[in-house]
Amino acid sequence: MPSKRTAPRQRTAPRLLVRSSDIHATGVVTLDPVRRGQKIIEYNGPRLPKEVADERYADRIVTYLFGFGDRGEVIDGFAASMFVNHSCDPNCETDEINGRVFIRAIKDIAAGDELVYEYNLYDSELEDIADCYCGAPQCRGTMYSDDEIKRRNRATTRKAASAAKKSSR
Ligand SMILES: [Zn+2]
Numbered sequence: 001m002p003s004k005r006t007a008p009r010q011r012t013a014p015r016l017l018v019r020s021s022d023i024h025a026t027g028v029v030t031l032d033p034v035r036r037g038q039k040i041i042e043y044n045g046p047r048l049p050k051e052v053a054d055e056r057y058a059d060r061i062v063t064y065l066f067g068f069g070d071r072g073e074v075i076d077g078f079a080a081s082m083f084v085n086h087s088c089d090p091n092c093e094t095d096e097i098n099g100r101v102f103i104r105a106i107k108d109i110a111a112g113d114e115l116v117y118e119y120n121l122y123d124s125e126l127e128d129i130a131d132c133y134c135g136a137p138q139c140r141g142t143m144y145s146d147d148e149i150k151r152r153n154r155a156t157t158r159k160a161a162s163a164a165k166k167s168s169r
Pocket of ligand 1: 087134135136141
């Protein structure tokens, strides 16, 4: 009689550790090696319409909001996922699947390495600051997306132009 073999166990998610980070404040380190393409953790939390979140966190300097989908919703992050830092040399990316957001490895990651992905921030106010100190050789110096940088530059030019107009009166 052929021996019954148990089905290969589904690859379990790596164990993660939230701890102080060399990059910024608090970060998330994997305690297990991670394979390229592997889903690591869900960016989970309550879903809110963006306007509600903006109102709720208007006075908060730090927020853990993750914009997703095309209906202007955000995820108000909690648990380990909200502590994953930005880097301009990321080893992870975020992947949206059926309204859920997962952090997925884009390269093999060794145990003990910090998980990082590109925030590509958008929808900022001009006075907001999102400088990047990730230390990667290709660091862009900002956590904003390319489109957001262009938008901010246009807005700054407009503001300067209107200020110049006012002062020349
Ligand atoms: Zn950087």
